[in-house]
Amino acid sequence: MKHTFLALVGICPWLACLPMWSIADTTVTTASSTAPSSCHAERLRCEHLVEPLGIDTLQPRLSWIIAGSSETPRGITQSSYRILVASTPGILAHDQGDLWDSGQVASSETTEISYSGKALDSRQTCFWKVCLTDSLGKTRGWSTPAQWEMGLLHPEDWSAGWITGPTPANPTQKNEPLPLLRTEFSVSNQPITKARLYVTALGLYEMELNGQRVGDHLFAPDWTDYSKRSRYQVYDVTRLVKSGANALGAILGDGWYSGHIGNGGFQAWGKIPALLAQLEVTHADGEVERIVTDSQWKTHPSFIVSADNMLGETDDARLEIAGWSEPVLDDSEWSAVTMPLVAPRPLDAQVAPPVTETQELAPKSMQEPVPGHYVFDFGQNMVGFARIKVAASAGTKITLRHAEMLKADGTLYTANLRGASSIDNYICKGDGIETWQPHFTFHGFRYVEMTGLPQPPNLDAIRGIVIGTDIPHTGDFSCSNPEINQLQSNIQWGMRGNYLSVPTDCPQRDERMGWMGDAEVFVRTASYNGDIDAFFTKWLVDVDDAQRPDGWFTTVAPMPPGGNRTYGDSGAPAWGDSGVICPWTIYLMYGDKRILQQHLPAMTRWVEWCRANSTGLIRDKNRGHDYGDWLSQGENTPKELIGTAYFAYSTSLVSQSYAAVGDQASAEKYAQLFEQIKQAFNQRYVQPDGHIQGDTQADYAIALRFGLLPEELRPKAAQYLEENVKAHHDHLTTGFVGVSYLLPALSSQAKIDTAYHLLLQRTFPSWLFSVVHGATTVWERWDGWTPEKGFQDPGMNSFNHYSLGSCGEWMFDTVAGIDVDPTHPGFSRFLIHPQPGPGLSQAKATFDSVHGKITVEWTHQDGALSLHAIVPVNTSAVVYLPTMDISSVEEGGQPLSAHPEIKSLTESGQDIKCLVGSGDYHFTCPLP
Numbered sequence: 001m002k003h004t005f006l007a008l009v010g011i012c013p014w015l016a017c018l019p020m021w022s023i024a025d026t027t028v029t030t031a032s033s034t035a036p037s038s039c040h041a042e043r044l045r046c047e048h049l050v051e052p053l054g055i056d057t058l059q060p061r062l063s064w065i066i067a068g069s070s071e072t073p074r075g076i077t078q079s080s081y082r083i084l085v086a087s088t089p090g091i092l093a094h095d096q097g098d099l100w101d102s103g104q105v106a107s108s109e110t111t112e113i114s115y116s117g118k119a120l121d122s123r124q125t126c127f128w129k130v131c132l133t134d135s136l137g138k139t140r141g142w143s144t145p146a147q148w149e150m151g152l153l154h155p156e157d158w159s160a161g162w163i164t165g166p167t168p169a170n171p172t173q174k175n176e177p178l179p180l181l182r183t184e185f186s187v188s189n190q191p192i193t194k195a196r197l198y199v200t201a202l203g204l205y206e207m208e209l210n211g212q213r214v215g216d217h218l219f220a221p222d223w224t225d226y227s228k229r230s231r232y233q234v235y236d237v238t239r240l241v242k243s244g245a246n247a248l249g250a251i252l253g254d255g256w257y258s259g260h261i262g263n264g265g266f267q268a269w270g271k272i273p274a275l276l277a278q279l280e281v282t283h284a285d286g287e288v289e290r291i292v293t294d295s296q297w298k299t300h301p302s303f304i305v306s307a308d309n310m311l312g313e314t315d316d317a318r319l320e321i322a323g324w325s326e327p328v329l330d331d332s333e334w335s336a337v338t339m340p341l342v343a344p345r346p347l348d349a350q351v352a353p354p355v356t357e358t359q360e361l362a363p364k365s366m367q368e369p370v371p372g373h374y375v376f377d378f379g380q381n382m383v384g385f386a387r388i389k390v391a392a393s394a395g396t397k398i399t400l401r402h403a404e405m406l407k408a409d410g411t412l413y414t415a416n417l418r419g420a421s422s423i424d425n426y427i428c429k430g431d432g433i434e435t436w437q438p439h440f441t442f443h444g445f446r447y448v449e450m451t452g453l454p455q456p457p458n459l460d461a462i463r464g465i466v467i468g469t470d471i472p473h474t475g476d477f478s479c480s481n482p483e484i485n486q487l488q489s490n491i492q493w494g495m496r497g498n499y500l501s502v503p504t505d506c507p508q509r510d511e512r513m514g515w516m517g518d519a520e521v522f523v524r525t526a527s528y529n530g531d532i533d534a535f536f537t538k539w540l541v542d543v544d545d546a547q548r549p550d551g552w553f554t555t556v557a558p559m560p561p562g563g564n565r566t567y568g569d570s571g572a573p574a575w576g577d578s579g580v581i582c583p584w585t586i587y588l589m590y591g592d593k594r595i596l597q598q599h600l601p602a603m604t605r606w607v608e609w610c611r612a613n614s615t616g617l618i619r620d621k622n623r624g625h626d627y628g629d630w631l632s633q634g635e636n637t638p639k640e641l642i643g644t645a646y647f648a649y650s651t652s653l654v655s656q657s658y659a660a661v662g663d664q665a666s667a668e669k670y671a672q673l674f675e676q677i678k679q680a681f682n683q684r685y686v687q688p689d690g691h692i693q694g695d696t697q698a699d700y701a702i703a704l705r706f707g708l709l710p711e712e713l714r715p716k717a718a719q720y721l722e723e724n725v726k727a728h729h730d731h732l733t734t735g736f737v738g739v740s741y742l743l744p745a746l747s748s749q750a751k752i753d754t755a756y757h758l759l760l761q762r763t764f765p766s767w768l769f770s771v772v773h774g775a776t777t778v779w780e781r782w783d784g785w786t787p788e789k790g791f792q793d794p795g796m797n798s799f800n801h802y803s804l805g806s807c808g809e810w811m812f813d814t815v816a817g818i819d820v821d822p823t824h825p826g827f828s829r830f831l832i833h834p835q836p837g838p839g840l841s842q843a844k845a846t847f848d849s850v851h852g853k854i855t856v857e858w859t860h861q862d863g864a865l866s867l868h869a870i871v872p873v874n875t876s877a878v879v880y881l882p883t884m885d886i887s888s889v890e891e892g893g894q895p896l897s898a899h900p901e902i903k904s905l906t907e908s909g910q911d912i913k914c915l916v917g918s919g920d921y922h923f924t925c926p927l928p
């Protein structure tokens with residue numbers, strides 16, 4: 001390390017970011033430019049993803065977080081950055097950006113910075129790094145380099161053709177094994193510098209190259225409306241390809257495309273799955289060899305006798321073909337593939353994390369309720385499948401049945417799976433220990449029953465493989481009440497299993513659709529628990545793809561072609577409004593403005609469609625399958641009122657979205673429309689004393705949260721809401737729709753005690769009722785099972801439905817108190833506003849925002865509140881302290897007045913509010 005440079009940095013902070021050549025005479029490298037307590041850029045992301053392959057947006061957005069150290073002083077921000085993007089690692093290492101050099105940009109921005117360099121082309125790899133200067137004028141030089149790679153941007157980049165296995169005699173029977181597809185090819189002896197496999201399917205695929213599985217994706221290529229677009233994946237297969245003879249193979253499954261989907265759907269998009277694959281091998285001399293799916297490929301029935309998402313999978317290991325994806329096989333018995341006529345459709349790169357195995361669980365116990373029927377309990381309701389390890393003679397058929405619950409006699413309760421039989425079979429080949437898991441099916445289960453083994457199995461015979469979209473985990477919440485902690489765990493497990501390519505309602509019965517209402521009520525909770533920006537970037541395209549030309553959003557997305565009859569016609573309030581609420585929430589939580597720009601046309605069409613389907617701005621027409629406050633308990637909120645309220649809310653969000661993207665005229669137009677709808681709402685439904693038609697909890701919760709009441713009636717409405725809760729002895733009556741607004745409505749109107757009583761309520765109906773009765777995921781119904789009545793109607797009784805878990809956002813933003821500041825979307829500035837209440841003495845949350853990890857923890861003891869908060873570098877927070885006496889507040893054991901860096905924002909007569917910069921804070925104050 002040369003110290004000259006450190007000294008220079010102190011004088012001239014921007015110098016560290018100059019290209020190598022301009023500081024060559026100092027003979028230092030930027031790697032040595034570390035200054036004590038300086039900050040540095042970490043977690044470099046492109047389009048929300050780490051080192052993605054297959055980016056097909058032309059101006060990818062770059063983001064990083066700023067990491068400090070324990071010595072970093074408080075209140076540090078980024079004062080400038082410089083991004084370099086280079087076409088080779090070597091050029092980047094010389095601190096040159098031949099593709100883009102942003103120059104020194106005076107800005108605190110660290111997220112969503114659009115690449116603005118030379119036009120990028122298909123397959124191009126971009127190497128980048130960033131150097132920042134902090135507000136002390138210090139820098140630690142360049143970040144560790146990262147990279148992204150462009151996908152295939154033009155239709156002509158694809159020279160592959162669609163192929164399928166043999167056309168079955170009766171494709172609707174699905175009684176023939178899944179096809180294997182393969183080709184052999186030779187690669188020249190020139191050194192290989194890079195090999196990429198671009199692949200998609202109508203259906204599902206697993207690829208193998210020279211006997212090795214390609215990638216770890218499950219259920220690729222993602223569920224879309226295949227008639228509108230398909231997503232393709234890009235795999236780095238450089239290490240799998242070799243000079244000389246190679247073989248590439250695929251297994252094709254039906255999946256959502258040609259298998260069963262929700263509510264009786266079957267072969268919704270097509271009858272036979274098809275594959276499109278293109279392998280590109282690049283040599284050191286620049287030559288590219290391309291191996292594509294074409295008529296030369298061959299096909300053979302596989303060992304997968306049948307596979308279906310809902311029904312399960314049967315594999316006969318005796319039919320395995322050793323070396324089927326290796327260049328050693330004699331495939332003379334294989335037949336030619338078929339090349340079907342597939343209408344051209346947009347092929348878009350995958351933009352979300354893939355579905356993968358995310359965890360493996362060992363069973364907690366095994367029982368034998370019926371002789372020979374061994375029931376394993378994983379102790380956790382999950383989504384995925386079982387992996388078994390068995391030894392049995394050839395032809396032994398092992399059957400696995402799956403269930404979320406047990407009957408009183410210890411056997412599986414499967415009635416609630418409806419038509420999703422969820423049975424897997426494995427037929428042993430009999431050559432010692434065999435390890436097996438299915439390929440193209442998944443189940444929602446806690447229990448697995450194994451039959452067919454000649455000997456009783458032990459606990460090592462099975463593992464529960466948890467799958468789901470591999471969303472980065474960002475949030476944790478815990479508190480002094482273990483049952484609430486279990487509720488938080490249940491919420492997270494519900495999200496893990498139901499965010500599977502699309503946000504689904506449930507994972508176990510024959511439904512599993514991208515229900516829009518469910519996604520809408522849960523999206524904010526989800527956005528604390530995981531980084532769902534990329535996941536919604538993908539799904540919101542599905543939502544727009546499903547939108548009807550005149551503007552109504554559907555109830556499910558992807559919507560199968562001609563699916564209206566099966567899935568309900570559309571325009572349903574709350575469900576349709578998902579197309580507005582979800583993009584807005586993603587913008588608020590991540591500061592992702594492009595998602596608004598992309599979806600505003602569709603959001604606006606929806607609002608205009610609602611307007612056209614109203615009389616006097618009352619949503620009295622075409623509410624489709626008008627679900628209302630779905631699954632409410634004993635109170636019926638008028639559906640027309642819900643429709644009008646959501647129309648107003650969506651209009652307000654559209655107005656705010658236009659403002660966010662800088663279109664003030666449209667923002668004003670929809671702000672005015674919102675005021676008019678609000679007026680109509682009040683005239684129609686609200687009495688002069690503030691009573692709302694229906695007088696339900698959902699009524700008041702919705703009206704308060706959507707800002708529909710005149711200021712003077714808000715306290716009245718809050719009072720009626722509280723009275724209603726008390727009349728129900730601190731029980732809720734809300735369903736899917738009202739429930740997500742209930743606690744926020746109460747706490748925003750200073751009814752915090754009542755909100756806590758609801759959250760901590762243990763008897764039916766309440767959040768903790770299911771927890772008390774052993775739930776490990778959130779149930780669909782408040783009374784999915786009760787001691788008095790047993791199981792609810794099996795026609796609709798999922799034990800893994802995240803919707804009623806939408807209280808999770810309140811646990812983060814109000815109990816722990818990590819809340820978004822709507823004037824600073826994406827947590828560049830945020831609120832620390834914990835609101836302790838009766839029944840909890842401590843709460844803690846961490847939220848790994850796009851700017852870094854926020855921590856808030858409070859304890860409440862002997863009338864005093866201690867609050868520990870960590871505010872990431874380059875962010876600030878408004879801290880609320882529940883006292884009016886500023887002299888009673890201390891930070892780090894000293895009065896606030898001793899902290900010039902903490903700025904008081906308090907006006908007289910208010911709780912203490914102060915603005916803090918980054919750092920680690922310990923506040924104490926008396927708690928009234």
Ligand code: BGC
Pocket residue numbers: 505506511515517518627630796801803
């Ligand atoms: C689903 C729900 C969905 C609803 C529409 C149900 O069958 O499971 O979660 O939102 O239909 O009401």
